[in-house]
């Protein structure tokens with residue numbers, strides 16, 4: 001069956017790379033995220049991520065979520081998505097993300113969250 005495994009090296013169309021670890025017994029995983037672009041002009045650093053996936057159904061195209069703790073910005077991104085395998089066995093991760101940056105005060109809170117979609121393919 002076309003099972004879609006999260007473990008390994010993935011790249012998105014922004015040129016970001018991420019490495020996902022093997023799963024633990026409860027579907028938890030860790031990894032690291034290296035972004036090519038950022039909203040800050042600080043030195044970009046590889047950043048840790050933690051996530052969890054659902055147990056595979058018959059189709060094995062699992063849903064997951066993970067959080068990236070940026071090491072160079074006062075912000076956090078959470079991703080939710082699903083892993084798909086096409087008829088040729090090509091895997092993609094379809095994701096939606098929320099990027100929350102730290103703002104000076106609650107009155108700025110309205111402009112602190114960005115949303116986007118993103119597709120990762122195996123490197």
Ligand SMILES: CN1C(=O)N(C)[C@H]2CS[C@@H](CCCCC(=O)O)[C@H]21
Nearest residue numbers: 016035037038039040073075077118
């Ligand atoms: C490069 N990115 C990427 O591969 N994304 C899927 C989006 C969602 S996380 C963001 C980068 C945020 C970097 C930290 C910051 O600038 O606050 C952007």
